[in-house]
Amino acid sequence: MVTAAGHEWGTAVALEAVRMPAEGVCAxxxxxxxxxxxxxxxxxxxxxxxxxxxxxxxxxxPPEGIDRFEVRTAEGRRLVTVTR
Structure with a gap:
């Protein structure tokens, strides 16, 4: 689950996930x-x-400028896409 809250400086974002299908660094x-x-x-x-x-x-x-969130491996492989 990804949550996003607007602020004057941009968007505060939080991710909660279980059992990500990768090892190593993710972003x-x-x-x-x-x-x-x-x-x-x-x-x-x-x-x-x-x-x-x-x-x-x-x-x-800003929140309205974000199309989606992606979880990726360090190599750039997309694991999960969360649309808004």
Whole structure:
């Protein structure tokens, strides 16, 4: 689950996920309606048997400027897409 809240500086973002299907470094990326991308946060994933992941961060994009969020591996492979 991804939540996003608007602020004067952009968007506060939080991710809650269980059993991410990857090992190693992953990142939550905000993809703008204009195609721009901003990394909201990153973490080290433990694979399919991993537990709860909670990551909070922010993006300079306003909430209405965000098209979707993507969870990606360090190599850029998209694992999950969350549309708004």
């Amino acid at each position: 939550l990326v905000a993809v703008g309606r204009d195609g721009s991308e901003e990394t909201v946060g990153s973490w080290s994933a433990g694979g399919a048997g991993g537990g709860l992941v909670e990551v909070a961060g922010g993006a300079a994009l």
